[in-house]
Amino acid sequence: MSDWPERCATVLERLRQQKPLVHHITNFVVMNDTANVTLHIGALPVMAHAPEEVADMVRLAGALVLNLGTLSQPWLDAMRLAARAANAGSIPIVLDPVGAGATPFRTDQNRAFLQDFRIHILRGNLGEVATLCGVTAEVRGVEAMHAAAAPPEVALKAANDFKLTAAITGAVDHVSDGRQVIAIDNGHHWLTTLTGTGCMATTLVGAFAAVTPDALLAAVGGLASMGIAAEQAAQKAQGPGSFKVALQDALYHLKPDDFLRRAKIREV
């Protein structure tokens, strides 16, 4: 038996004790949801993007989440200031390349972050991550339609190409540090019926990354949290609206022990 569930449980416990600050510069659509799941998993959210304060705020944080969902030049400038401060302070950065592949601008801007900064974890869907590492894929808006390679391959390639931990969410989630690939079989179909669940997963990964230097573990722990909470929420949900409510409740009540009893984490 793998010791992943146990290790995830330990990190969640630490997270609840330390209550790290997770700084987000993220898209307008999901700000409320990602601030909420940050709180529910046990961390403290902050959102700040003014160039006058963004570096100061990063220095207080345990992790920085950059999400390019509704990107524009002023926000990209703020993200770059934040990324520079994070790298200078060895604060882990989690990048969510929302819609990379949908337009050249999104693809280019995300690639620029990967090139110019040390990104610790890249969390996207198959189409986004495939696009970024040069695998042919179709992204319709912010939705992955298909890719020319399977998720484990793409995760491995992205991890090696960009020297980071790559996390691809989908029916099965795949995480790779460039050597191994870990699959997480938790989750639920309802996640696809709600906007921002990918962004929320990225936030959870950021919260975990704030309390462990092990990027692979942070990604696995964050995604398994989302998957397990989704399974619990689905039992109470009657549609995407009630699923969201139940998901927030479930994340708040998620216990370290839930990893031991429910996590489906395997090496590929």
Place this chain on the structure above:
Amino acid sequence: MSDWPERCATVLERLRQQKPLVHHITNFVVMNDTANVTLHIGALPVMAHAPEEVADMVRLAGALVLNLGTLSQPWLDAMRLAARAANAGSIPIVLDPVGAGATPFRTDQNRAFLQDFRIHILRGNLGEVATLCGVTAEVRGVEAMHAAAAPPEVALKAANDFKLTAAITGAVDHVSDGRQVIAIDNGHHWLTTLTGTGCMATTLVGAFAAVTPDALLAAVGGLASMGIAAEQAAQKAQGPGSFKVALQDALYHLKPDDFLRRAKIREV
């Protein structure tokens, strides 16, 4: 018996099959809600406003929703780029003139869009639409207080003045293509207790417009969807919070058959 319910049902079926992309440039207050109802009705939402990508994103979309709720010059610039690309590609535009009439700036900016671009569908409340076509009305913030003409008249006048389909929501919804006026008697009082329900209705109209070239049908179908879902949601709601949750659930579960059994659509 009118064949409107059947025609609406056919469009909803097509919508669920084609899953068109609906591009929004909309206000900050409702972004999460409108992205969610786009998904729930069966389409794919995207929100993008950077001038560097906005035209590229429009070209991927089946419809463009422009909502001037928290307008500012940079966002208006983005909307104009998007509208130009949409007109060039014959992609239908649905305009939501939030708060037109409340300030001269809002009124002027909305009129400019109506003048400078081919808008397919205008969806507003009575005060907003009346103001835009020169009928005396009072708009308090984003709320219609009264107007000097009745909704059917205003819808007809707006449709003729601006050469588009005009949809006015209220206790009864009215839609006109400049020749006929269609009334929709579905809906529920709870809709007025929740922010953004007008914006969500506009989004649904946009999703329908993405899969039918018949603007009148798209407007009727979108508004009837909202009205029927609201009636279903009201049965489970105990207040505006639980109504919103139930409304999202109901839109997701809305079936073509629901139009046949519940839609109250009549010619005025």
Place this chain on the structure above:
Amino acid sequence: MSDWPERCATVLERLRQQKPLVHHITNFVVMNDTANVTLHIGALPVMAHAPEEVADMVRLAGALVLNLGTLSQPWLDAMRLAARAANAGSIPIVLDPVGAGATPFRTDQNRAFLQDFRIHILRGNLGEVATLCGVTAEVRGVEAMHAAAAPPEVALKAANDFKLTAAITGAVDHVSDGRQVIAIDNGHHWLTTLTGTGCMATTLVGAFAAVTPDALLAAVGGLASMGIAAEQAAQKAQGPGSFKVALQDALYHLKPDDFLRRAKIREV
């Protein structure tokens, strides 16, 4: 027995009758939530920040809520235009100094508003308000960690220093006009598990301030509304997600009579 509950009840009744417009310039994270609670308590929300219209919109409003949560220079400029128009029209301003103390920029910008404009009510957490009036405190992101003085002292000092009514929310809320300090013992732990509950409380204070010139009463009424609704919501909630839904329902159903039966308001 104090007559506070009765006085709060009278203001709520007036609020429901007059339906005043409450203009917000606020942070991206909570816009949807604050617009909703404005509606639920019985007022009309509007959000506008374009320099071309912001003063026009303020003039229609019964109160102006300024919330510096995701501040940036363009938004600060808009807030200053709005504040000037509000002061010129004797429209009460409620200031929410989100995250003051977390970065020098936030502290400075909030102090500038307190210095440059007549602010009627300042609503923050202990760390924020303490920082603003020079009491040592720690603010982690937007969360108060501790302060070198107790809430009643800080409320009294802030009220005197800035010549306004200061409202500090926490396990117990404290409000002072510089002479007396009022404590409100309503509320619930769930409020700390949800983002934006402080911002929502500020909004409620703004709605009350729109219908009474008595700033102390507006602050007490707004905070007691939040506290009572939270207690009612907690009875139906199973976690932060369902608590939010129930809180929105409860605010909508809050009755003047609920103050008489449930409000725990005392002079300190």
